[in-house]
Amino acid sequence: MxxxxxxxxxxxxxxxxxxxxxxxxxxxxxxxxxxxxxxxxxxxxxxxxxxxxxxxxxxxxxxxxxxxxxxxxxxxxxxxxxxxxxxxxxxxxxxxxxxxxxxxxxxxxxxxxxxxxxxxxxxxxxxxxxxxxxxxxxxxxxxxxxxxxxxxxxxxxxxxxxxxxxxxxxxxxxxxxxLTKKSITQENVGFSFIKNPAIQFSYVAIFLLLLMQGLLTYAMPLKVEELNLQQEMTGIYFSVFGIVAILFFVLPSNRIFDRFNNKRLMFTGLMFISLSILGLGLSTSSIEIFIAMIFYGIGFALLFPSTSTTIMKDTNSQNRGKAFGIYYASFSLGVISGAFLAGLLGTSATLIFTVGAAIVFVSSILMLLVAKN
The missing domain is CATH 1.20.1250.20 (MFS general substrate transporter like domains)
Structure with missing residues (x-):
């Protein structure tokens, strides 16, 4: 392993x-x-x-x-x-x-x-x-x-x-x-796993996460410029969220992904992402950006394992490859869509982050309502 x-x-x-x-x-x-x-x-x-x-x-x-x-x-x-x-x-x-x-x-x-x-x-x-x-x-x-x-x-x-x-x-x-003959001729043919609401939730959640990643990549340098900070700070801010996520992954905190409902973890992660993106839009100092990126790191740490764990638990060895294929296609589509959306919104980091936060928040609420029903 x-x-x-x-x-x-x-x-x-x-x-x-x-x-x-x-x-x-x-x-x-x-x-x-x-x-x-x-x-x-x-x-x-x-x-x-x-x-x-x-x-x-x-x-x-x-x-x-x-x-x-x-x-x-x-x-x-x-x-x-x-x-x-x-x-x-x-x-x-x-x-x-x-x-x-x-x-x-x-x-x-x-x-x-x-x-x-x-x-x-x-x-x-x-x-x-x-x-x-x-x-x-x-x-x-x-x-x-x-x-x-x-x-x-x-x-x-x-x-x-x-x-x-x-x-x-x-x-x-x-x-x-x-691979057995049965798995190749029967279970391996279709994409019936897509009908599973939990897997649908995972695909949408990971798309939203990478949509924000695309926005973040585009707009963070703009935010740094708006606040008259050194451009080198952009890399440091990205490192903050990465370090927070890694600590969350390797410390005993990773046990929550086997103990709590993955849908709730996804929703919580999306809320953290929404708050962090909104915080970036409203930030007026370097320390506020640091705090927002810590929240982003927590959201990322909650979303990635909970979505991928859902794929693992709700598929089997005969269709898991297709499920993960669509999962990572959602990754790529999210990045492309995020960069495209940021380009449409222009050069105002505040506007880009505010719209991004609204998209994640509204989508999360709709997902929660659908999940309850």
């Missing part, structure tokens, strides 16, 4: 390490602002397609082969970034990279679920969330440091090597679980 957490860290570092460098890299190739936006968006779009297809293939062929092949292929594609010479080539490689990487996480979580069909699913998912949180903290810093000191090509070399090695090691360490 420890290896699976390492695999998740490497897989998400692949994405997070490029966040601070991909836009400048595209601009250095002569990309216009619109093309730079396309370079960023095409990864999330193709990643979403890969998520859905991964879930189908995982249930049909098993997690091991999908995980190993997608890690290795994504690693090879990262290496080819070093041969890009114009924006068109960059968009193409970003599309294929995002598509290949989209197979990794649903397969990884399906493998984790199949190895942990127990009453500790919540604790397992919280540890998985900690792995993602670690990648979210060290990935952007790693990308910025390596590209600034050694050149961006060495960032691609490093990430490519790590992904290929982990993919090869996964062939040895991940156990293959045989």
């Amino acid at each position: 420890i290896f699976m957490y390492i695999l998740l860290v490497v897989a998400f570092i692949d994405m997070f390490s490029q966040l601070p460098v991909i836009a400048p890299f595209a601009a250095s190739l002569g990309a216009t602002p619109i093309v730079v936006g396309s370079v960023i968006a095409v990864y999330s779009f193709s990643n979403m397609l890969g998520n859905v297809l991964s879930g189908i293939w995982v249930d049909k062929f098993g997690s091991k082969r999908i995980l190993a092949s997608s890690m290795i292929l994504a690693g090879v594609l990262v290496f080819f970034y070093t041969y890009v010479t114009n924006p068109t080539q960059l968009i193409a490689i970003r599309f294929f990279h995002g598509f290949a990487a989209g197979f990794i996480v649903p397969a990884a979580f399906a493998a984790i679920g199949r190895n942990d069909d127990s009453d500790s699913n919540g604790k397992t998912m919280s540890h998985s969330g900690a792995a993602i949180g670690i990648a979210a903290i060290i990935g952007p810093a790693l990308g910025a440091i390596i590209s600034s000191r050694l050149g961006i090509e060495w960032l691609f070399y490093s990430v490519s090597l790590a992904m290929v090695l982990v993919g090869l090691i996964s062939l040895v360490l991940i156990k293959s679980l045989p």
Whole structure:
């Protein structure tokens, strides 16, 4: 199981390490602002397609082969970034990279679920969330440091090597679980699990979380500028929520995901997210932003394990891959929608955060009413 957490860290570092460098890299190739936006968006779009297809293939062929092949292929594609010479080539490689990487996480979580069909699913998912949180903290810093000191090509070399090695090691360490003929011909055909209200709740909740993540990524630099703070503070604020979430994941507090109703935890997490986003919009000082990001970290820590635990508990080994595929497609769709919504709202961080908080609050209340009925 420890290896699976390492695999998740490497897989998400692949994405997070490029966040601070991909836009400048595209601009250095002569990309216009619109093309730079396309370079960023095409990864999330193709990643979403890969998520859905991964879930189908995982249930049909098993997690091991999908995980190993997608890690290795994504690693090879990262290496080819070093041969890009114009924006068109960059968009193409970003599309294929995002598509290949989209197979990794649903397969990884399906493998984790199949190895942990127990009453500790919540604790397992919280540890998985900690792995993602670690990648979210060290990935952007790693990308910025390596590209600034050694050149961006060495960032691609490093990430490519790590992904290929982990993919090869996964062939040895991940156990293959045989799929019975019955599971392939009957239970594996449809998407009947989508009718489960708890799973629907999970998909909407994780979409809302990543919608706010997209808004946050867009609007936090604007908020820092509005308050005449140093731009370096943006990274520090993001680290605050990451550290809070990781502590919540690894400390005994992670037991709540196995002891309390997941729907209530989701609703509570969404309320924390709504309050934190509203707080960011109303903040007039650095300390207020810190407090808001602490609330955001708590909300994130409540939402990720509770939603993913619901997927694990309400699916079986024959359809869990598809369920997680749609789950992570909701991730990608949320990020894309958040960035798009923020762009429509303009350059006022206060307006962006206020609208975002209202969306989460109203959606949460509607979800609660539907759940009660």
